[in-house]
Amino acid sequence: MYAFNYHKPASLDEAAKLLSGASDGKFIAGGQTLLPTLKLRLASPSDVIDLGGIKELNGITVSGNTVTIGATTKHAAVASSAEVQKSIPVLSYLAGLIGDPQVRNMGTIGGSVANNDPAADYPAAVLGLGATVHTNRRAITADDFFKGMFETALEDGEIITRIEFPVPKRAGYEKFRNPASRYAMVGVMVAETAGGIRVAVTGAAPCVFRHKEMEAALSKSFSADALNGIRTDPGMMNSDIHASAEYRAHLVGVMAKRAVQKALG
Structure with a gap:
């Protein structure tokens, strides 16, 4: 270097x-x-x-129906947190799926969200759960935060300080992982929140996105069968050596059904 x-x-x-x-x-x-x-x-x-020495950026707190995670909190800490497991178990589950033990003990939630890798897991959690990203300047809703491949609403010099997750009524996450990197080839977060049903898809497209057709179907009937017949446009999907656009489009439906089943327990 x-x-x-x-x-x-x-x-x-x-x-x-x-x-x-x-x-x-x-x-x-x-x-x-x-x-x-x-x-x-x-x-x-x-x-x-190096932001690792700033104490206020690290840690997990639960207050009422909100779980707040500091930006430099490691994936392993989220995965093993008894408070997260109790309040938003799907978030702990998702964190435990990231990479391998070495990655989980070094990688941070703020770094993942700021980087907005198309195949990262945390963007699906932030968007699917309707979280709020706080910086040293402002608060940004999840729907306004993710802009495109490796692109977010962050401005020059803006630092993520914490992310606030509202506790959902129920939620599930499933992903089809790359066997080497464990990145999500397709990952789907399904959540029933106070504001309604949210379905966030990562890994499939250039940027995490909400699947509005699935949200509408699940709003009528929160069941895996409600997603029968819903087609995801392959034209939106990534295509590479790991999976074609058509295969990723198919996986969106499969992972979404599994996420609903996970949410139903």
Whole structure:
């Protein structure tokens, strides 16, 4: 990798100042995306600012019907949290499916959501559960946050501080994983929330998206059979060496039915 200046600030203000003072600075949390990119010399930032030393960004709290997870909280912590398992078990289950133990003990929820990898699991949780992403500047609803492949509503210098998940009435998540990376070739989150039914699909398309036709069907009857006959347009889907667009479109329906069955217990 190319040489860079390394910083480990103790506060959000310090992190923001370090970024504004750098010619080409990058934030790092768990490093699961940035470090491989640096090693391959695909990026050459002047400064790398490590958010891991900012205490207020880490931790899990439950208050009423809201589960709040700090941005630098590791996937393994979410997967093993008794509070998350009690309040939103599907979120704990999803976190336990991410990567392998090494990835889960280094990767962070904030880093995953900020990166918005098309095959990542957490975007489906954020969008499917109707979460709110909080930054050092504002609060962004899930429906407004994800914009496209590796693209979010985050502005330059904006730092995710925490994500607030409303506790759903019931929810389920299932994914068809790549056997090597364990990324979602297709993952579907189905949730019955206070605001209605939400179905979020990851891995299938360039960006996580809500499946409105499935939401409408499940609003009438929350059952796997309600999804019979619903077709997902292959034209929206990714196609690569792992799966064709047509196969991914088929998997959306299969994973959605399994997610509904998971939600029903």
